[in-house]
Amino acid sequence: MKRSRIIEILSSGKPGDQFTVMGWVRTRRDSKGGFSFIEVNDGSCLSCIQIIADGKLKNYEDQILKLATGCSVKAVGILAASPGKGQNVELHAEEFEVLGWADPGSYPLQKKRHSFEFLREIAHLRPRTNTFGAVARIRNSISYAIHTFFQKRGFIYIHTPIITGSDCEGAGEMFKVTTFDLDQIPKKEGHTDFNKDFFGNPATLTVSGQLEAEVYALSMGDVYTFGPTFRAENSNTSRHLSEFWMVEPEMAFCDLEGNISIAVEFLKFIFDYILSNCNEDMEFFKKFIDKTVIETLENLISQDFEVLTYTDGIKLLEKANVKFEFPVNWGTDLQSEHERYLCENVFKKPIVLIDYPKEIKAFYMKLNSDGKTVRAMDVLVPKIGEIIGGSQREDDYNTLVERIREMNLDPDDYWWYLDLRKYGSVPHSGFGLGFERLIQFVTGMANIRDVIPFPRTPGNVRF
Ligand code: 4AD
Ligand code: MG
Secondary structure: OOOOOHHHHHHHOOOOOEEEEEEEEEEEEEOOOOEEEEEEEOOOOOOOEEEEEEOOOOOOOOOHHHOOOOOEEEEEEEEEEOOOOOOOEEEEEEEEEEEEOOOOOOOOOOOOOOOHHHHHHOOOOHHHOHHHHHHHHHHHHHHHHHHHHHHHOOOEEOOOOOEEOOOOOOOOOOOEEOOOOOOOOOEEOOEEOHHHOOOOOOEEEOOOOHHHHHHHHHHHOEEEEEEEEEOOOOOOOOOOOOEEEEEEEEEEOOOHHHHHHHHHHHHHHHHHHHHHHOHHHHHHHHHHOOOOHHHHHHHHHHOOOEEEEHHHHHHHHHHOOOOOOOOOOOOOOOOHHHHHHHHHHHHOOOEEEEEEEHHHOOOOEOEOOOOOEEEEEEEEEOOOEEEEEEEEEOOOHHHHHHHHHHOOOOHHHHHHHHHHHHOOOOOEEEEEEEHHHHHHHHHOOOOHHHOOOOOOEOOEOOO
16 A cells, blocks of 8 residues: 655645545535545644545545545545645545545544543544644654764663662652462462562562663763653642653763753753754644743753752742742752742743752762752753753762661662672763653643653553
């Protein structure tokens, strides 16, 4: 089945050329002159191609006049300049075939605009809408930009494991992986007998590929991992998913300042890539989702990000003349309302907050000489809050063992991670970018459930 994609026909087709189009009908309009206009989309771009189906086609009465939204079709025809409004070219069909019918009585997607809540219930059909098609193409383009950025700079792509035996964040928010019959779990002295489980040890889905990325950074220099991560945290917000994708670079011989530079350069590269390559979809988001998206990205590319310490951030929040839902003082973790206040009201641009209290950050972050704060960095952006979390890593063996104990974790569980500090330790740093939060930021989509094909959230894994 040879076909041309609509994006190629619209960008480089010449009037007089013959093309075969295959796609899904968006609308059909019949003219009094005895022919029909059929708008077809194939997902290759936002635009549809207009197909002119003449009354003389042999299946005109029987089939074409019955076409409804959602039917799949094949049309072979000649491209011609279009006299009508809204498109430059149209395809005059010489042959027209219906590949699959869609009963208008039951097909859930109709011409009207559906709510995003409704569309989440039909995640198997929503990519046929303009919004979800555009989100899928932007996701694809950002993925490509991410690989391009790192590959151009000589980073090596590492495939860190999905199933793991260690808790990277030490927060215990992990999904268990087991083949036990949950009604008959083998016990030994009152506890689950993991010796009898599939792996012979407790296993979980990874919350981050960082620890394994560090292994490779400490042998290959600059690496990155980009894959799915899983968190069993009961957060029902517009920026949390139970399954999300994370991009995690890890650099040997790199301190916090180097880490910040790479993170900022990385974000700007992606924004620039999207503005240069995804014009049609970005104009769509600007028109229908958020008027400011393009302008925001353009401004960001030319702006410096504000770097300030957590301590200074807290001072600004304490001085703020607004009522926060969650109170702030030195030592508390920032909520998204605080992060957004700093970005949107104080600095009016993205900020990088560094040197957080050690109690609210993970065990692996490098301890500052004050003994109280760690070399953490969170990149915060307007509307979303935290988009990147990272740090310089603790590279001193004894300090790391102590930090693991302080966080009530068991150094034995991290024996291999500690070995990296025993044998050839070097200063190193890295960060994790929440891929879906980035897509939200770029597109202006308000809910994270609408920027991943099949969202998993507490209480929801329907598809
Ligand atoms: O700040 P986090 O927890 O950092 C880490 O996991 C580090 N191990 C990363 C590293 O240094 N290699 O998560 C990183 C980012 C957050 O800034 C946020 O953008 C995103 O991942 N994120 C989530 N995105 C969607 N749903 C969730 N539940 C998320 N939790 C974190
Ligand atoms: Mg974080």
